[in-house]
Each structure stands twice: as structure tokens, then as C-alpha cells.
Amino acid sequence: MKILVCVKRVLDPQVKARVKADGSGVDLANAKMTMNPFDENALEEALRLKEAGVAEELIVVSIGGGKTEETLRHGLAMGADRAIHVVTEEALEPLAIAKVLKSIVDTEAPGLVLAGKQAIDDDSNQTAQMLSALLGWSQSTFISELKIDGDSATTIREVDAGLETITIKMPTVVSVDLRLNEPRYVKLPDVMKAKRKPMDKIELDSLGLDTAHRLTTLEVIEPEPRAAGVIVNSVAELVDKLRNEAKVI
Amino acid sequence: MSNLVIVEHDNNEIVAATLHTITAAQQIGGDIDLLVAGENCQAVAESAAQITGVATVKVADNAIFAHQQAENLATLIVECAKDYSHVLVAATTFGKNVLPRASALLDMAQISEIVEVKSPDTFVRPIYAGNALATVQSADAIKMITVRTISFEAAAESGGSAAIEAISGGTDTGLSSWVSQAVSSNDRVDLSSAKIVVSGGRGMQNGENFSMLQSVADKLGAAVGASRAAVDSGFVPNEYQVGQTGKVIAPDLYIAVGISGAIQHLAGMKESKVIVAINNDSEAPIFQVADYGLVADLFEAVPELDAAL
Numbered sequence: 001m002k003i004l005v006c007v008k009r010v011l012d013p014q015v016k017a018r019v020k021a022d023g024s025g026v027d028l029a030n031a032k033m034t035m036n037p038f039d040e041n042a043l044e045e046a047l048r049l050k051e052a053g054v055a056e057e058l059i060v061v062s063i064g065g066g067k068t069e070e071t072l073r074h075g076l077a078m079g080a081d082r083a084i085h086v087v088t089e090e091a092l093e094p095l096a097i098a099k100v101l102k103s104i105v106d107t108e109a110p111g112l113v114l115a116g117k118q119a120i121d122d123d124s125n126q127t128a129q130m131l132s133a134l135l136g137w138s139q140s141t142f143i144s145e146l147k148i149d150g151d152s153a154t155t156i157r158e159v160d161a162g163l164e165t166i167t168i169k170m171p172t173v174v175s176v177d178l179r180l181n182e183p184r185y186v187k188l189p190d191v192m193k194a195k196r197k198p199m200d201k202i203e204l205d206s207l208g209l210d211t212a213h214r215l216t217t218l219e220v221i222e223p224e225p226r227a228a229g230v231i232v233n234s235v236a237e238l239v240d241k242l243r244n245e246a247k248v249i
Numbered sequence: 250m251s252n253l254v255i256v257e258h259d260n261n262e263i264v265a266a267t268l269h270t271i272t273a274a275q276q277i278g279g280d281i282d283l284l285v286a287g288e289n290c291q292a293v294a295e296s297a298a299q300i301t302g303v304a305t306v307k308v309a310d311n312a313i314f315a316h317q318q319a320e321n322l323a324t325l326i327v328e329c330a331k332d333y334s335h336v337l338v339a340a341t342t343f344g345k346n347v348l349p350r351a352s353a354l355l356d357m358a359q360i361s362e363i364v365e366v367k368s369p370d371t372f373v374r375p376i377y378a379g380n381a382l383a384t385v386q387s388a389d390a391i392k393m394i395t396v397r398t399i400s401f402e403a404a405a406e407s408g409g410s411a412a413i414e415a416i417s418g419g420t421d422t423g424l425s426s427w428v429s430q431a432v433s434s435n436d437r438v439d440l441s442s443a444k445i446v447v448s449g450g451r452g453m454q455n456g457e458n459f460s461m462l463q464s465v466a467d468k469l470g471a472a473v474g475a476s477r478a479a480v481d482s483g484f485v486p487n488e489y490q491v492g493q494t495g496k497v498i499a500p501d502l503y504i505a506v507g508i509s510g511a512i513q514h515l516a517g518m519k520e521s522k523v524i525v526a527i528n529n530d531s532e533a534p535i536f537q538v539a540d541y542g543l544v545a546d547l548f549e550a551v552p553e554l555d556a557a558l
Contacts, residue, residue, distance in 0.1 A: 016512060017377035019338040026381055057437075094349070095358050099257060120493070120513075122376050124361045129319065129349035138424035139319055141346045154428070156485045159342040160441070160496065165317065165428040178494065179481060214358035218371065220386040223332070224520065231531075235553040238525065238543050246523045246540065248445070248502040249556070 001111035003055045004130075005080065006101055007039040007062045008242040009071040010121045017121075019222045026220065027123075035071050038116020040078075040180045040183040044175045046114050046148060047079045047184070054148050055112070057081050061104055063097055065089045069199065076194035077186040083197065084108075088204035088211075096132035105135060110171065112153075113236050119140045119174040127173035138168035158236035250279030250369055253329060255338040255347070258285065259291040260315070265442050266339035268406065269398035271300060274337050276366040276401070280304045280428045282333070283411070286325055286419070288315035294413050298509070300404055303411040309419060316427035319347040325419030330391055333371070340395035354391040359393040360385060364400035378493040378516035383475035399499035399520055431486075437463075440489065443472035445502045448491055448518070451478035452507020452528065452547055459485055461551045462506060468558040474498070474518075492517035507547045510535025525550070 011017060012032040020027045020200045049055045060075035062068045063086040072083040086100055105113060113132075132139035133162075136218035140146075144163070145156035148170070156166045158177045168174075204211065232238045252274035257264040267283075273279045281302055285294045286309040294308040307329065313321045330351065338344035340362040352359040364382070365373035371386045372394065403447050440446065447466045449459055460475065466473050474496070475489040491498055493516040502519035508514060509528070510533055518524070519538050526539035527545050536542040543550060 010327075011377070013513065014486060017380040019381050028379060041478065088388035093358055094354060095356070098353055120378065123378065123493070124359070125345050126352070126359050126361060129346065130353035130359075133323060133350040133353035138422075139346075139350065140425070141319075142342060157342075158497070159430075161430065162486060162488045163431040165430075167427050167428055168425045169423070178477070179336075206473065214389050215360065216386045216388070217383055218386055220376070220381050223375075223379065223382055226538050226540075229524070229536070229538075229542055231536070231542045231544065235543065235545075235550055238541055239554065239557045241541055242502070242523070242525070244524055247503070248523050 001018065001056045002057045002108060003038070003049060004105060004113045005043045005046045005058065005060050005075070006041065006113065006115040007060050007071055007075055008036040008119045009033050009064055009068050010036045010060065010119055013037055013120055019147045023219045023221055025217065033067070035074050036116050036119045037120060038176060038178065041178055041180050042114035042116050043075055043078055043080065044181045044183040045176060046179065049148065059084060059108060059110070061101065062088070063088060063092060063100055069244060073194050074186065076188045076197040079185060084197040084202065085199055086202050086204055089182060090134040092211050093213060094124050094126035095130055095214065097127050098134055099209045099211060100204065101127070101131045101187060102134045104208060112171060113114055113173045114150070115173070115175050117177055128173050132173035134171065138172045139174070140166060140168050140172065142177045143174055144177050146174060146180070151241060198232065250277060250334045251332065252277055252279055252281045252335045252337060253333040254281060254283050254345070255326065255336070256283050256293065256297055257339055257341060257343045258287060258290065260290045261292055263293055263474050264293050264341070265403060266398045268300065268402045268403035270337050270339045270396045271302065273363065273396045275302055275404065277335055277369050279334070282307060284326070284329055285309070286314040288312050293467045294393030296406070296516055298411040299407050299409050301408040302404060303409050305362035306411050306413045307416045308413060309416050309506055310461055311419065313421040317343065318425050318427060319350045320422040320424040321329050321419055322347050323350040324422065327354045328418045330355055330386055333391060335392045337394045337396055338543065340397050345396045348395055355391060355393070356544050357389045357391050357393045358387060359395065360387060361395050362397040363394055365399045366537045370380060378512050379519065380512065399497055399551060410441060413512040431444055437465070438472035439471065440472040440474055441496055441498060443500050445469045445471035446498060446500045447504045447506065448508060449479050449484070450474065450476035451482060453479060453484055456484040461555065465551060465555050465558065468555065475515045481552060497544045500517040505535050506551060509533045510538065519530060
């Protein structure tokens with residue numbers, strides 16, 4: 001079985017997003033970028049499936065501008081066999097991304113597609129579900145456990161009420177949560193090796209898909225900051241403030 | 250304009266998040282219909298018909314919707330959506346699971362986790378863990394929307410008298426089957442709707458120490474929550490998690506104990522009315538959003554707080 005892992009290049013999760021003064025978006029110039037953390041979990045799971053003999057080949061795919069290659073090289077350094085870079089300078093919406101990924105799936109015919117449950121930049125949480133819909137495949141989202149058994153898989157999903165277990169037919173699209181695994185660290189020799197691994201470049205336009213924007217971003221602003229608080233010196237003072245000033249207890 | 254709100258339920262009761270979603274639909278304007286898909290879910294339909302401001306409750310009572318899995322439910326939403334300008338669902342794990350699937354089948358964009366309705370086609374949604382707010386305008390014929398429930402009041406559960414209409418439709422895709430649901434251990438007060446929440450982080454050191462927070466919570470009628478670090482460390486189960494990827498809550502009082510305040514945690518609680526931080530590290534970022542900060546060893550402060558209440 002082939003596994004396709006979808007990854008996105010995003011602002012480093014430790015960095016606070018800064019909104020541009022003209023309200024057009026978030027300033028990413030010179031910002032530290034990284035692979036979306038959830039996608040690292042997806043890739044780690046794929047690596048473990050390959051190491052367990054469940055999969056033979058592992059492909060990472062990403063869509064974006066020139067620097068997306070760095071994120072894909074990181075995926076290759078983690079252990080993916082090859083990479084596909086769909087090249088576009090435009091920031092596509094999740095539906096368009098799902099269409100692009102579907103065309104890659106149609107060509108590569110993986111038995112399993114893994115993706116992070118959401119990208120930490122636009123927090124949409126849509127792409128995996130949309131891809132699954134376009135393929136007519138099963139889906140399992142926000143998973144913390146995955147067991148593949150022939151033509152079906154059993155997954156544990158992290159839902160609001162706790163943990164839900166479902167079985168899904170293969171092939172399938174699965175979106176992963178952070179507790180699925182602990183992604184491995186990349187070692188220097190792996191980085192060197194990754195430079196020699198194959199990376200296909202596909203121009204977005206060559207796919208002939210409708211990836212037009214459906215949404216127009218009119219403005220991006222920073223939320224109102226909270227008013228500065230006070231430091232209290234004792235539990236007694238805290239309780240007094242909560243009772244008599246804030247009146248919340 | 251006409252709105253279809255997808256009801257989240259367990260075949261017996263409506264999940265409160267649905268009521269907040271209905272308020273978002275009211276702000277969009279036009280008629281509001283509800284879709285109840287389930288198995289033996291007549292009780293849900295009857296409660297739904299009582300909600301104020303609802304025109305019609307459409308009920309698809311069919312074994313293929315017993316656990317409302319995305320593959321089957323999305324086919325039904327697609328069939329129903331064509332009669333509406335807006336389809337809304339709460340941005341819970343239920344709504345996030347099913348709506349993108351239905352949106353893609355309809356070839357419509359989805360607008361995730363709206364926090365404000367500017368006009369029937371323009372909405373505000375948080376991005377970058379709530380560190381930025383984007384105003385987006387949709388050009389699609391059907392607006393597919395998930396709603397951040399803390400940003401909209403709950404619609405009144407009574408006072409309405411909607412018509413109940415049984416519908417058929419939807420496809421049994423046979424793609425997935427439900428096995429089991431682990432029963433939540435966080436059963437005292439519902440974290441999503443609690444007025445007061447007492448949350449613990451890595452500083453709690455272990456799961457047993459959460460009993461200190463539970464004791465404080467019991468006195469305040471509060472729910473207990475946790476940071477991702479506490480859940481990852483196995484102190485408490487996942488349904489306790491507050492943050493960008495856990496629950497987003499806005500209680501009247503949020504008491505953060507031993508929580509450093511990573512961006513991802515703040516995303517889930519910074520809309521709380523009053524925030525208290527108890528932490529022994531005066532440099533912890535949680536103090537930047539706290540209304541009242543107490544720099545103290547939590548193992549002394551929490552029992553003292555417990556005794557003072």
C-alpha cells in the first residue's frame with residue numbers, strides 16, 4: 001500500500017501572529033515557518049505504518065510557493081520516500097486544496113491519505129473531510145489511534161464528549177490529532193539524505209482545476225486586547241476581589 | 250433568505266451548542282428550519298419544535314443516521330441544502346466532522362467558526378489561534394457555516410411552535426460503522442456551558458492532584474478543565490482540554506492553576522469574563538491575560554482557596 005501524507009507550511013506555533021498595519025492579512029515576511037504540527041503527527045503515523053510493514057511507499061504532498069520545498073524536504077528528512085510539490089504562489093482555500101489533492105490521489109492511487117486535523121494558520125479544519133467527500137471514500141477525523149486490518153481500519157476519534165471508536169472502509173482519508181503519536185526528531189544525516197530524494201514539481205495551472213476563490217477577505221484585524229489585570233498578594237485578597245469587585249463568586 | 254440549522258443530539262436530547270447556532274441564524278435573517286437526523290429521535294424533534302423562532306423541524310428518522318456519521322449524514326444535508334441560502338451547524342467536533350464533507354459535495358466553500366454576522370454574506374472568523382480576526386465575504390449560492398458557540402447567546406428553548414415534518418432521503422454509503430463511545434469522566438458540570446471553570450496544567454504534576462481542583466470546583470458549582478500539557482501527560486482525559494484544538498469556552502470566571510499560558514491555550518479561554526491565574530512563575534504568559542494574578546505555589550494556594558470558599 002502507498003500512503004499519501006498532506007502537509008502545509010505554516011507560521012511556527014511558538015510565534016505570535018502579527019497583523020499587517022493595512023489590515024490585509026498576517027505578516028509572514030521573515031517569520032519563522034514550519035511544518036503544520038498536526039501534519040507532523042500524520043507523517044509520523046505513516047512512517048510507523050511503513051516500519052510495521054503495512055505500507056511500502058510514503059509520499060508527502062504540499063501546495064504552495066517556492067519555499068514549500070523546505071517543508072517537503074523536512075518531510076523527506078523525517079523519512080518519506082518522495083515528495084510532490086504543487087506549485088502556486090496563490091493561497092488556495094480548503095475546497096480548492098481538496099480538489100488539487102484529489103487529482104494527486106487519482107494519479108498516485110494511495111490506499112490511505114493522512115492529514116493533520118487543521119492547519120494552525122487559518123484554523124479551517126476542512127481539507128481532509130472535503131478530500132474524502134470528493135473521492136467518495138470513508139473518513140475518520142481527529143483521531144488518536146489508528147489500526148489497519150486488511151480492507152478496514154479501526155480508529156479512535158477525540159470528540160467533545162470523550163473518545164469515539166469507529167471502523168472505516170479502506171481506502172480512506174484520516175485526519176489526525178496531536179495525541180496520536182510523538183513525531184520523531186530529524187537527524188543531520190537524514191537531512192543530507194533528504195536532499196537526494198525525488199521531488200516532483202507540478203504547476204497548479206497544469207492540473208486544469210477550478211481553484212477560484214469563493215471567499216474574499218475584506219479585512220484582518222487584531223482582537224481587542226484584554227485590559228491589564230492586577231497581581232494580588234494573597235488568597236484572601238483574591239477571594240475578596242472575586243466576591244466584592246468582580247462579583248463572580 | 251432561508252436558514253437550515255443542523256441539530257446536534259444523541260437521539261434523546263439536543264446539545265446546547267445548537268441553540269447558540271440558531272441565534273447566529275437569527276442574526277442572518279429569514280426563515281429558520283432545523284434538520285434532525287437520527288434513529289428514534291422523535292423526542293429530539295419535539296423539543297426542537299419548542300425552540301423560539303423556528304419555522305419547520307425536518308426529521309429524518311432512519312437507522313442509517315443512528316450515530317450521525319459524516320458519510321451518510323452529508324448525503325442528506327446535500328439533498329436538503331438546495332432549498333436554503335445558509336446551512337449552519339455548531340463548530341463542535343460533530344459539526345466540524347460533517348459540514349466540510351457536505352460542502353465539498355455541494356461544491357461550496359465552508360466558512361469555519363464564525364464569531365460575528367456582519368451581513369448575510371459577510372462574517373468574522375478567528376484565525377491564527379484567535380490572534381487575528383478575518384472578515385470574509387462569500388460569493389457562493391449556499392453559505393456553509395460552522396458557528397463558534399461562545400460568540401452567540403443561546404436561543405430560548407421554549408415559546409416556539411414549529412411544524413414537524415418527516416422527511417426521507419440520504420444514502421447508506423456503508424463506508425463507516427460506529428463501534429463505541431467511551432463514557433465521559435467529566436460528568437459533574439458540563440465544561441462547554443459552565444459559568445465557572447477551574448483548569449489545571451502541567452504544574453498539577455499528576456492526575457491525583459486534580460482532586461484539589463475538583464474540590465474547589467464543587468464548592469463553586471464549576472467544571473474542571475485542563476491545558477493540553479495536562480492531557481498529554483495523562484493527568485486527565487481529552488474531553489477536559491481547553492484550547493485551540495480542544496474546547497473554546499467563555500465562562501464568567503476562569504481559574505487557571507499551574508498553566509503557563511501557551512498561545513494555543515489562550516485561544517480557548519481568553520474570551521472568559523474574569524480570568525484568574527495561579528502560578529509560581531511570575532513570568533508565565535498567563536498573567537498577561539489574567540484580571541487577577543496570584544504568584545504562589547499552587548499546592549499551598551489551592552487548599553487555602555478551598556478553605557476560604
